Amino acid sequence: MYEGVVQNLIDELGLLPGVGPKSAQRIAFHLLSADPTDVKRLAHALLEVKEKVRFCRVCGNVAAEDDCRICRDARRDLHVICVVEESKDVVAIERTREFRGRYHVLGGAISPIDGIGPDDLRIRELMTRLADGQVTELILATDPNLEGEATATYLARLVKPMGVKVTRLASGLPVGGDLEYADEVTLGRAFEGRRLLDV
Amino acid sequence: MHVAHLSLTDFRSYESVELGLEPGVTAFVGPNGQGKTNLVEALGYVATLASHRVSTDAPLVRHGAARAIVRTAVHRDDRRALVELEINPGRANRARLNRSPVSRPREVLGLLRTVLFAPEDLALVKGDPAERRRFLDDLLVARTPRFAGVRADYDRVLKQRGALLRTASMARRGRRSAGGDAPGSHGDVLSTLEVWDAHLARHGAELLGARLELVEALRPLCEQAYAALAPGSGAATLAYRSTLSSELSSEFSTGLGITSDRAALTEQLLARLLEVRSSEIERGVTLVGPHRDDLILGLGELPARGYASHGESWSFALALRLAAYDLLRADGGDPVLILDDVFAELDSQRRRRLAETVAPAEQVLITAAVPEDVPSELAGVRFDVAEGGVARAG
Ligand SMILES: Nc1ncnc2c1ncn2[C@@H]1O[C@H](COP(=O)(O)OP(=O)(O)OP(=O)(O)O)[C@@H](O)[C@H]1O
Ligand SMILES: [Mg+2]
Ligand SMILES: [Zn+2]
Numbered sequence: 001m002y003e004g005v006v007q008n009l010i011d012e013l014g015l016l017p018g019v020g021p022k023s024a025q026r027i028a029f030h031l032l033s034a035d036p037t038d039v040k041r042l043a044h045a046l047l048e049v050k051e052k053v054r055f056c057r058v059c060g061n062v063a064a065e066d067d068c069r070i071c072r073d074a075r076r077d078l079h080v081i082c083v084v085e086e087s088k089d090v091v092a093i094e095r096t097r098e099f100r101g102r103y104h105v106l107g108g109a110i111s112p113i114d115g116i117g118p119d120d121l122r123i124r125e126l127m128t129r130l131a132d133g134q135v136t137e138l139i140l141a142t143d144p145n146l147e148g149e150a151t152a153t154y155l156a157r158l159v160k161p162m163g164v165k166v167t168r169l170a171s172g173l174p175v176g177g178d179l180e181y182a183d184e185v186t187l188g189r190a191f192e193g194r195r196l197l198d199v
Numbered sequence: 200m201h202v203a204h205l206s207l208t209d210f211r212s213y214e215s216v217e218l219g220l221e222p223g224v225t226a227f228v229g230p231n232g233q234g235k236t237n238l239v240e241a242l243g244y245v246a247t248l249a250s251h252r253v254s255t256d257a258p259l260v261r262h263g264a265a266r267a268i269v270r271t272a273v274h275r276d277d278r279r280a281l282v283e284l285e286i287n288p289g290r291a292n293r294a295r296l297n298r299s300p301v302s303r304p305r306e307v308l309g310l311l312r313t314v315l316f317a318p319e320d321l322a323l324v325k326g327d328p329a330e331r332r333r334f335l336d337d338l339l340v341a342r343t344p345r346f347a348g349v350r351a352d353y354d355r356v357l358k359q360r361g362a363l364l365r366t367a368s369m370a371r372r373g374r375r376s377a378g379g380d381a382p383g384s385h386g387d388v389l390s391t392l393e394v395w396d397a398h399l400a401r402h403g404a405e406l407l408g409a410r411l412e413l414v415e416a417l418r419p420l421c422e423q424a425y426a427a428l429a430p431g432s433g434a435a436t437l438a439y440r441s442t443l444s445s446e447l448s449s450e451f452s453t454g455l456g457i458t459s460d461r462a463a464l465t466e467q468l469l470a471r472l473l474e475v476r477s478s479e480i481e482r483g484v485t486l487v488g489p490h491r492d493d494l495i496l497g498l499g500e501l502p503a504r505g506y507a508s509h510g511e512s513w514s515f516a517l518a519l520r521l522a523a524y525d526l527l528r529a530d531g532g533d534p535v536l537i538l539d540d541v542f543a544e545l546d547s548q549r550r551r552r553l554a555e556t557v558a559p560a561e562q563v564l565i566t567a568a569v570p571e572d573v574p575s576e577l578a579g580v581r582f583d584v585a586e587g588g589v590a591r592a593g
Contacts, residue, residue, distance in 0.1 A: 110391060112362035117387060146355045146398065154394045 006032070058129070060105035060122045062087045070094075070102060077101040081129065082139040083155065085109050085148065093141065101139075104129065109147040110154060118154060126155075130162055137165045144169075200312065200532050201562035202242060203279075204272035209264035210286075211237035216589055224558070224579030226565040228592075233584045235566035239315065239537045241269045242564070245282055246313040246535075247337055248292075248304055248347075257288040273311045275532055280310045309344035312534035314524040316541045320516040324503050328493035335410050335494060338523050342530055346409065353402040353489070360395040360485050363388065368483035396472045403488045404464035407441065410489060411459040414439045420522035428521075428552050429514045433499025440493045442486065443467050513544055521556060533561040543572045550574050 002010065006028060014024035031039055055061070056068035063069070070076060070090070080101030084090055090103050106121040129135065138159055142148035156166045205218040212234045227235045236252070240259075243251050250259060260267040267286040272279060283295040284304060294304040301307060322330045339346040367388045418437045425435035443464070458464065471487045472479075479486050496503040496515055503515050527534045536557050542550050542565075554574035557563050567573050570581070581592040 110394070112359050112366065112391070112395075117391060119387060146352055146359070150359070150391075150394050150398055153397055154391060157390075157394070 055105075059103045060087075060107060060125065061090050061103055075100075078134055079136045080139065081126075081135050081137075082141050083126065084141050085143055085151075089141065089143075099139075101137075106142070106151065109142055109151040111147045121151070123155070123158070127158070130159065130164060135164060137167065140166065140168045200273060200275040200535060202271055202311065202535055202564075203274050204270070205238070205242065206268075206270040207238075207241055208268040209261040210241050210267040210269055211259060211261060212587060213237060214261060214264075214587070218582075218589060220562070220564075221580060222562050224563045224565065224577045226567060226570075226573045226577070226579065226581045227584050227589070228567050228570050228573070228581055229584035231568055234587065234589075235568075235584045236317075236539050238584070238589065239539050239564055239566060242271065242311070242535065242537060243313055243315045244286075245269055245271050245284060245307070246311045246315075246341070248284075248308065249337075251315055251317055251319060255288070256286050256292070259286055260288055271311060282307050282310050305344070305347050308340060308347055312341050312527055312532065313537055314520055314527065314534050315537040315539065316517060316520050317537075317539040318541070318544065320520060320541075321512060323516045323519055324496060324507060324512040328491075331494040331496075332489070332492065334519065334523075335413055336406075338526070339406075339409050339413060341523075341527060341534075342413075343409075346406075349402060349405050349409075353399075353406050356395060356399045356402055357485055357488070357490055360392070360399055361483070363392055363395060364479055364485065365483040367392070367480045371480060392476075396469060399485065399488060400465045400468035400472065403468050404461045407443075407468075407489045407492070408459040408461045408464050410492070411439055414494065415459075416526055417519075417522045420525045421518050424521035424525070424556070425514060425518035427556065428517055428549050429511070432511070433501075435503075435515055435518055436497035438495040438497065440495050442488060442491045443471055510546070510549075514549060517541070517549075517553060524557075524560075536560045536563045538563065538565045540566055540568070542567060542574060551576065 009031070010021075010024045010028045013019055013027050014021055016024075019027070031042075052064060053062050054064070054066070056063040056071055057066050058071045059068060061068040061070065063071075065072075077100050080099075081104050082093065082099055082101055083104045083106060084093065085106055085108055087105055090105065093099050093103075104122070104126050106123065106126075108116055108121055110116060110118060110121070130138070138155070140152040140155060142151045152168055156168075159166055201222045202220050205216075205220060207213045207216045209215075216238075218238070227238055229235055240250055240252060243249075244259070250256075253259070266288075268283065269286070270281065270283045272281050281295075281297050283298075284307070285293040287293070292304050294301050294307045296307055296310070323334055336346070336350055340350065370388065414437055421437055422435050425432075468487060475486045496519075498507050498511060498515065501507075503512065507515060524534060524536060538553075538557065541553070545553065551574065554576035558576050563577065563579075565573055565577060573581075582589050583592050
């Protein structure tokens, strides 16, 4: 245990995801010995992000204004929506430069153990977006784990009567991975979800 | 296949031990409580990522140490794999293959395959259905490592679905005591329940179908093995009891009477789930699926459980392990046979028969408290285990 304020900082840092007690201590002492202007800049960034960042009214992605950069971009395809669990998934998909439609961020996945049901996700908002019939395809890009699959199944069933085409990302092998060393589950799924190769 | 090297750090009673091993028979001999079983338990752990003695990892770490490390060199034909496991109780375990980290320990499953005979095996015959389900599922994983994922997914569906059922059950009770329809989303619970039903049926069908096929494959092998161990007694039979067919559930039967076709099983599971939905919500538990099934062991006309004598039960347990061994061997790659303290439990006839059956295996590891407990058919290398050390005799 350290003097009040130092221990306080360690405790706060320890609450962050991926930071254990040891790392929290290391970060705290790093900050103690760091240049005061650097620490001020960090503190400012922390406050600013809470003050300025909002969630997009349309898609739920993090945004600096009412609507996010992607929803404001007129070049994006209005007919396709890609559904993801978190904003960080948007970033990951944007990096591939494959997708030119818009997103819908659910804010998680259905998980009864964590007390998360459909009502706790932004599903009603998604239904509203689909109501005017402009969207023709919904891509379900929830995580390839059980909760993500369950959420995708739930959405597919919900959307089915609306006549929107629903697709699911193929869960394949990690790019750059060696087939030989790919884990069996991934490899198994890759076989399950295999497609005809059009040549 | 055979294990050429075993190295333990802070595993059970061992602070550090290095052991060179050879194909053929190796016996670990020493007084009670000296660490013989600890050695073979470590090999079993590398093969299955679980101990045959305890269900949690904490007891595997040496008292006072933070983690245990098990390293093995496994030779199969002329290929060599170095498998390294770090056991961290309460945190994720880590694995390395040929000195490179793998993304999760599951990936090393199948590199070492063992069949372990132990005094605990008696529970296969006398114990709860969970013991027999574990026997089947462990064997599925040993034959097809992908089933580790199927099993984990199924367990996860059960947990999620159980949580939902408990919520629904509580809501129903609340509504009843409130004397009317409480606000809240009963329809919401039902629509998500359907989603979990679909996943339970799909993963459940895969597990169930594989178990049914496995039992079919084991049946003749187990009957043969039992006949060899205990000639002249009634036939050892296997039957699978599923929550799918209510006819089989109450009586003792040798037939399966259900298909192993995955699509058909999925449909049947879904239909049964609908039938029991109301009692599931009442009780807040999943009542249908392979997690409630059993492998029914029969001797002659009678079920083994509750009827078989102590010696008969032992022979049946050995027959199950031998059948598993035959099956794995037929798949290719002779698994490593581990016989922990089993000869002391058997009469001389069964001893000899078991020894004859296992002698041709590529590698056999035996533990025994006294040298006389190792049958003469299984003469080989001997290690003396005493006072926390392991030393080659002779
Ligand atoms: N986590 C642990 N830390 C330290 N010692 C342990 C740990 N787990 C078990 N032991 C010790 O290991 C010993 C048991 O070892 P083991 O089960 O291998 O014995 P054994 O040689 O097979 O004996 P037996 O002939 O009775 O079967 C016991 O003395 C026990 O106290
Ligand atoms: Mg022992
Ligand atoms: Zn947006």
